[in-house]
Amino acid sequence: xxxPATAAxxxxxxxxxxxxxxxxxxxxxxxxxxxxxxxLGANGAGKSTLLRTISGLVPSRAGEVLVGGVDHTRSPAERxxxxxxxxxxxxxxxxxELTVDENLRLGALLGATRRxxxxxxxxxxxxxxxxxxxxxxxxxxxxxxxxxxxVIGRALLxxxxxxxxxxPSLGLARGWPGRSSACCxxxxxxxx
Numbered sequence: 003x004x005x006p007a008t009a010a011x012x013x014x015x016x017x018x019x020x021x022x023x024x025x026x027x028x029x030x031x032x033x034x035x036x037x038x039x040x041x042l043g044a045n046g047a048g049k050s051t052l053l054r055t056i057s058g059l060v061p062s063r064a065g066e067v068l069v070g071g072v073d074h075t076r077s078p079a080e081r082x083x084x085x086x087x088x089x090x091x092x093x094x095x096x097x098x099e100l101t102v103d104e105n106l107r108l109g110a111l112l113g114a115t116r117r118x119x120x121x122x123x124x125x126x127x128x129x130x131x132x133x134x135x136x137x138x139x140x141x142x143x144x145x146x147x148x149x150x151x152x153v154i155g156r157a158l159l160x161x162x163x164x165x166x167x168x169x170p171s172l173g174l175a176r177g178w179p180g181r182s183s184a185c186c187x188x189x190x191x192x193x194x
Contacts, residue, residue, distance in 0.1 A: 008071035010035045011056070011087070011164045016065035018055045025051040028065070033164060050092055053166045057089035058082045070163060086163030090153050090170065098142040102133050105141055105152055109159030126155035 011033040018026040025048045033039045041049050054060040056067050058079035067075045069085045096105055106123055127134035130151040157165055
């Protein structure tokens with residue numbers, strides 16, 4: 003008999019707050035390997051806080067965050083990233099002084115330290131053709147949708163086991179939300 007597979011991400015009883023305001027109260031989520039899991043809710047329901055707490059940007063008050071079965075509840079954000087969690091927060095965190103190519107290479111750096119970067123720059127440029135056309139341009143010239151493609155591509159270059167996307171279709175032109183979802187979904191199916 004084989005042992006049950008360890009979930010890619012498991013959140014148990016997670017609680018977090020901003021000062022006296024409780025944002026998460028006893029949240030449980032399990033993300034199986036090679037699966038897509040969505041968290042849906044109204045504005046202000048705590049979706050962004052959940053992702054920020056999982057990735058170590060917001061401290062938890064209670065509960066556990068396990069990545070591949072390893073407890074990272076109190077780990078700093080950089081250790082959680084090295085453990086295989088890539089977080090694309092709402093708001094498009096690009097470094098505008100760098101080019102598209104330089105921003106993407108930052109993601110590849112973390113992936114290289116994780117020994118298994120299986121995303122190449124060419125694959126990202128194939129997923130997001132507008133980025134290929136602008137690879138040598140400064141990021142301050144990109145539209146909001148192009149910046150969103152860039153941060154998703156950068157996260158994929160890390161070779162994550164868990165990809166946390168907060169508002170992934172924000173700013174994307176009509177038709178692109180479905181394409182970017184398909185790109186991210188196909189990245190899950192790719193062999194490690």
